[in-house]
Amino acid sequence: MIHLQDISVRYRLIRERRSTFQSHLINYFKGKRMETETLWALKNISIDVPEGESLGIIGHNGAGKSTLLKVVSGVIKPVEGSVQVKGQIAPLIELSAGFDPELTGRENIYLNASILGFSRKEIDNKFDRIVEFSELQEFVDSPLKNYSSGMISRLGFSIATEVDPDILIIDEVLSVGDVSFKRKSMERILEFRKKGITIFFVSHNMDEIMTICSKVLWLDHGSKKMTGEPEAVISAYESYHMLPR
Amino acid sequence: MVRSLQEFSEILRYKELLRNLVARDIKKRYKRSTLGFLWVMLDPLLMMLVFYIIFSGLFGKTVGNYTAYVITGIIMWQLFAQGTKVSSMAFIHNRNLISKIHLPTAIFPIAIVGSSVAHFIFSLVPLFIIILFSGTIPSYYIPLLPVTIALIVIFSVGISLTISTLTVFFHDVVYIYDVILIGWMYLSAIFYPVTILPQKLQILMSLNPLYHYISLFRACIYDTTLPIIEHLIFGTAFSIISFAIGWTIYHQNRDKIIFYI
The missing domain is CATH 3.40.50.300 (P-loop containing nucleotide triphosphate hydrolases)
Structure with missing residues (x-):
């Protein structure tokens, strides 16, 4: 409320x-x-x-x-x-705010989810579902600077909505x-x-x-x-x- | 008071973010260099070499074990100076996050001090190599090392919170602090012994917090002749004062920060 x-x-x-x-x-x-x-x-x-x-x-x-x-x-x-x-609260405000272009998709998932206040364990549990929803399995270990802007927003959306x-x-x-x-x-x-x-x-x-x-x-x-x-x-x-x- | 405690507990709840911010800083800093991580250890070694070449002729005879004296001074100084210097821009550089997502904002300057601690821990490797190769006997005060680190970290966090908050409102603080750091370094008995100073200045030296932390560190590593109790008392007092001031300045202004970054 x-x-x-x-x-x-x-x-x-x-x-x-x-x-x-x-x-x-x-x-x-x-x-x-x-x-x-x-x-x-x-x-x-x-x-x-x-x-x-x-x-x-x-x-x-x-x-x-x-x-x-x-x-x-x-x-x-x-x-x-x-x-x-x-x-x-889960904010879906300008998804790229918490991303770092030098880090890989995997590292960015951990960084971004911890920005939302999650513990390592909780992120471990959500990790596979986040990657699956974003459909970025093959890119997860490449640095984000190689992603297109659409891919970055997909990743951001997936993280923010896995929050429950x-x-x-x-x-x-x-x-x-x-x-x-x-x-x-x-x-x-x-x-x-x-x-x-x-x-x-x-x-x-x-x-x-x-x-x-x-x-x-x-x-x-x-x-x-x-x-x-x-x-x-x-x-x-x-x-x-x-x-x- | 209640709000302060709430924020403390929130920072603890975000410890995974703290960890990730520190890890990001270290990864990013060395990812692109060929020697990569070795630089963390090479950096204090090379600095010690420079000081040694320049000053060992001058002060080498006044201090027993000049190598150990210089490297302990440099490593401890770097732990403090690197962390507080970089953290002056902590809020401004993270504007994007602070203005969009609810976070315990203080986590950004704290994370910068944190990555300085990580660097410090890696630089203990060349330190112990030098200590062993120069035939120095390690000190039996070494169990006090964690206390020493805790004290200088609390002190640094206090300064970081102060500097980073003030910088949001007066950008000139960045430049002023740079100058202060240079002067402070020369006043901290890193590469010269305190005994070369006139009596009056030696007494004033006890008002320099860094002098106590560096001395404590030297006592923990090799020099058992230092008055460790005195340094512990002064060091603890300065940590508490610094943290109290830093936290108050940050906390009083925390709701305003977002409108000024």
């Missing part, structure tokens, strides 16, 4: 204006290194997500979707509001991989849904949102614009942005 109450998150926005060396130097001695501005990435957001719900989050670029996911997964602590999250989480966080990652792997990952996510795992799903692909989500939250400039049934919210969102369907 996830309960967010009046969450606000503030970022510092740095502005580096191009300037002449001279004015730069003068500013430097005046103590003005950089101009910063505050940006409210989220403003007074409250959501309740009961166990087993799959919540889709939509909105324009910079609307605060990823920030909301970061608050849920505990990466960002909001300046205001309270966060209650119960259960083991209570809450799965997916941030625009389904657009990777080839058609057959995309279908496979979609099936796996739907399987999670059937098992009653809570899902947070960010995507710009409305068809995916329709397939996966039981409820949709529409964010606009950090504020909650609308929340409700997928059909209703998506059609409102699309007519707001005048997207032909």
